[in-house]
Amino acid sequence: MNHSKTPTLADVGRVAGVSRGTVSNVFNHPDLVRSDVRERVEAAARQLGYDGPDPRGRVLRNGKFNAIGFIPPGAYAIADVIRSPYGRELVLGVSLVCDGAGATLSLVNGTEETRTSTIREALVDGFILGHSVDIDLITSAQRRRLPFVILESDAGPDINSIRIDGRSGALMAVGHLAALGHRHFVILSIRRTSGPPIVHMPGEGKITAGFQLDYERLDGFAQGLAEVNLSIDDVPIIETTPGEPSAGAVVFDRFPEATAILTMSDWQAITVLDEAVRRGINIPEQVSVVGFDGTAESARTTPPLTTVTHDIIGKGRIAAQMVFENGQPRQIIMSVELVIRGSTGPPR
Amino acid sequence: MNHSKTPTLADVGRVAGVSRGTVSNVFNHPDLVRSDVRERVEAAARQLGYDGPDPRGRVLRNGKFNAIGFIPPGAYAIADVIRSPYGRELVLGVSLVCDGAGATLSLVNGTEETRTSTIREALVDGFILGHSVDIDLITSAQRRRLPFVILESDAGPDINSIRIDGRSGALMAVGHLAALGHRHFVILSIRRTSGPPIVHMPGEGKITAGFQLDYERLDGFAQGLAEVNLSIDDVPIIETTPGEPSAGAVVFDRFPEATAILTMSDWQAITVLDEAVRRGINIPEQVSVVGFDGTAESARTTPPLTTVTHDIIGKGRIAAQMVFENGQPRQIIMSVELVIRGSTGPPR
DNA sequence: ACACTTTTTTGGAGCGCTCCAAGTTTATTC
DNA sequence: GAATAAACTTGGAGCGCTCCAAAAAAGTGT
Known part of the structure; x- marks a missing residue:
């Protein structure tokens, strides 16, 4: 033997x-x-x-793994989560609860195609689903009979979810810029697949937002624009994956007349800032930029970003707690706040 | 049924x-x-x-988990890994390989006391041990009969390890400052337990570095100081946990005569920079600061950090590959480079 | 020394699955 | 339509462990 x-x-x-x-x-x-x-x-x-x-x-x-899983959203890989300023704050929040509970945090691998089997097979006692989940994913999550939370999508009263009030955030962002006098906008929306930026020219017709997060923010932007008698249909919308380095170049090349750039994530805004530095464009004198999320990074850029903030770490923390508690399903909507910093000013 | x-x-x-x-x-x-x-x-x-x-x-x-584990070093929790600029680049490197291999990345929980049982029980097919491992940890890692890699400690020819040439890095850092004319140094060394900074006054006698990483860098500093006829015994050494916010305050309060601050991590250096801003101390005019590791953050501070860089992401990547390959044990020493940026200059 | 209580130890059952050698069914050939 | 080949299905074995009811051993009191 x-x-x-x-x-x-x-x-x-x-x-x-x-x-x-x-x-x-x-x-x-x-x-x-x-x-x-x-x-x-x-x-x-x-x-x-x-x-x-x-x-x-x-x-x-024993039937237990003593671990909770974080399943990256949409087309993202684990590495994207860690790379993204937003992703890592979120995961930080989750990890704080894991540390407290003595549980392991599994960053679960899987491409978009394999995501359902990923959910089926993950060695975890519960999990957190990154935003932009579709109905198939929700179904397979439920089948797993494990506690889980969905981020940035409301999936009804039977399913735990946490999301921010993106509509209000977007509205505040536009309101701030409009009050400064801006009338020429570009919107950076989130591309949910991998690839280069997709440019939607004004008047091309409605763009259909695939996910609640995108839809709400777009809706907020539309509402804010309407308040100063502008139509979102006249505003170019560029879909980029956050962190896509060419986002700024596309904006400045194609829409030089824009004085204000609205984004859906700080990472996108930071990318734009980087490109502005490269081109010698002064922010905010020549162009104003607004971020979204309020990551720690947003406070450290030059100039610091005006951005729609929320408590990302807190969100991760609550999500993890919901998984551990495994109680009655709750739907939480977190409030957002516009933090005005140096990246916005009157139009040139 | x-x-x-x-x-x-x-x-x-x-x-x-x-x-x-x-x-x-x-x-x-x-x-x-x-x-x-x-x-x-x-x-x-x-x-x-x-x-x-x-x-x-x-x-x-099947006997397989399809996951590799990252076991945080020393007294660190998972959250500390994600918080730390170094930690997350390292984990990013690991995650890139996991994404490629379709494997899950488990950030394994465990306090310093439970670390051996953590290693024994982690639901992984192999693992990466953060730096500062002691002999007990190595023994229990070997018992697990799973491929593993130790970071920043050489544990002999039978054990996979990857570390940087910390001695050379430290030597270059001192050399650079000495060449600029500095003669009054403070060293920020790494505290391996949690708690406030520990100050070792000059002449208090040798401080015993617990781990290879610390020992080597201290040794490099000593050698560099010796080359300009200074003794490390005359230099104050402060042990702080990286990220400890009071590190800068202790330095400036207790050692106002110092013109150059040597650190063992960018995070420590960034903390010092932050405190300098708070006090209106100009870097590098009044004090020079050198980081260690070359994290992405180090390039984005104001002023950008002079630091001893290495390829952190690459290190994580190689570590993960070694685990997956599970071949003959190798000991890899990565080279370092001094990147001179804005945080160092001639003494006041 | 005996009955009775307390402390230890035992080993069967079973967690849910996949492998695989053997068995069964279906298809093909002459 | 029997013989042979190919395709498919079966169920026992076993992965390594923990639980638990029951048995065994040790201790206690008279």
């Missing part, structure tokens, strides 16, 4: 002359075992190089 | 009138099953609300 295979509880028991159950107790409930027996078992374990019960067996027997 | 309990393969088989094996095949090798049988099984599964094989059983049977 001593040939290569890793030893099991039973092997240790055989060597120590006790039963499997006793060996199990030595490792899990040492107080139940007489001390001389315990020592004998420990000696046998040492001799065999046995280092405690294999987690595989335990998992099957 | 239809009462509350979640259905199993066997339940589905019973309803569909086939064996467990066939149901398993429907989900795992559908091509082996005749199409009418497959449909019957799928119908039964739908009817019972069965959504594919439970991962618990699969794990025990």
Whole structure:
């Protein structure tokens, strides 16, 4: 029995002359075992190089993984979550709760196509679904019979969800810029697939937002524009994946007349700022830029970003708590706030 | 059988009138099953609300988790890893490989005291041990009989390890400052437990570095100081946990005569920069600051940090690859480079 | 020394699954 | 239509463990 295979509880028991159950107790409930027996078992374990019960067996027997999963949204990979300022604050919030609960945080891999099987197979006791989930995903999440929370999508009263009041945020952003006198806008919306920016020219007709997050913010922008007698249909909308480095270039090349750029994430706004530096465009003297989310990064750019903030870490934290508590489903809407900093000013 | 309990393969088989094996095949090798049988099984599964094989059983049977673990170093929690600029770049590197391999990245929870059981019980196929590991940890890692890599500690030829040439880095940092004319230094070393900064006054005697990382860098600093006829014993050394906000205050309060501050991480250096801003101290005119690691953040501070850089993302990536490859143990030493930016200048 | 209580130890059952050798059915050939 | 080949299905074995009811051993009091 001593040939290569890793030893099991039973092997240790055989060597120590006790039963499997006793060996199990030595490792899990040492107080139940007489001390001389315990020592004998420990000696046998040492001799065999046995280092405690294999987690595989335990998992099957106990039915728990002691882990919660974070499933990246849409087309994102784990790396994108960590790269994104927003993603990492969110995950930070989740991790704080995990640390408190002694649970592992699993960043679950899966492409957009494999996402349902990902949900089906993740080795977790509950999970958090990044925003932009579609109905299939929700169905498979429910099938898993594990507590879960959806971010930035309301999936009805039976499903935990947390989202921000994006409409109000967008409205405030436009309101602020309009009050400063801006009338020439460009909107950076979020591209949900990978690839270069997609430009929607004014008058091209309604763009259909795939996800609630995008829809609400677009709606807020539209409402804010309407208040100064502008139509969102006359505003160019560029869909870019946040962090896409060419976003700024597209904006400045194609829409030089714009004096204000509305975005749906700080990361997009930061990208624009970077491009402005490259081109010697002064922010906010020549162009105003507004971010979204209020990440820590937004306060550290030059100039600091005016942005629609919310408590991202808090959101992650609440999400994790909901998973651990596993109580009645709740739908939480977090409030947002417009923080005015240096990236916005009167139009040139 | 239809009462509350979640259905199993066997339940589905019973309803569909086939064996467990066939149901398993429907989900795992559908091509082996005749199409009418497959449909019957799928119908039964739908009817019972069965959504594919439970991962618990699969794990025990297959013996694989399809995940690699990142085990935070020393006294750190998962949240600290994500908070730290260095930590998240490292994890980013790891995550890139996980994305490529379709594996989950588990950020494994555990306090310093529970770390050995953490290693024993983590639901992973291999793992990466953050730096500052002690011998007990290495032993329990080896017992787990899983591929693993240690960061920033050389644990001998039988164990995978990756570390940077910290001594050279430290030497270059001092050399640069000395060449500028600095003679009054303070060193920020890393506190490995939680708590406020610990100040070692000059002449208090050797401080014993607990971990290879600290030891090497201190040694490099010592050597660099010796080259301009200074002794490290005459330099105050402050141990702070990176990110500790009071680090800067302690430096400026206790050692106003210092013109150059050497650190062991960018995060520490950034903390000092922040405090300098708060006090109206001009960097580098009044005090020079050097970081360590070369995180992305170091390039974005005002002024940008002079720092000892290495490829952190690459390090994470290589570590993950070593775990996946599970080949002959290797010990990799990565080179470092001094990047001179705006945070260093001649002494006042 | 015996009955009785308390402390320890035992081993069967079973968690849900996949593998695989063997068995069964269906298709093909002559 | 029997023989042979191909396609599909079966169910036992076993992954390593923990639980738990029951048995065994040790301790206690008279």
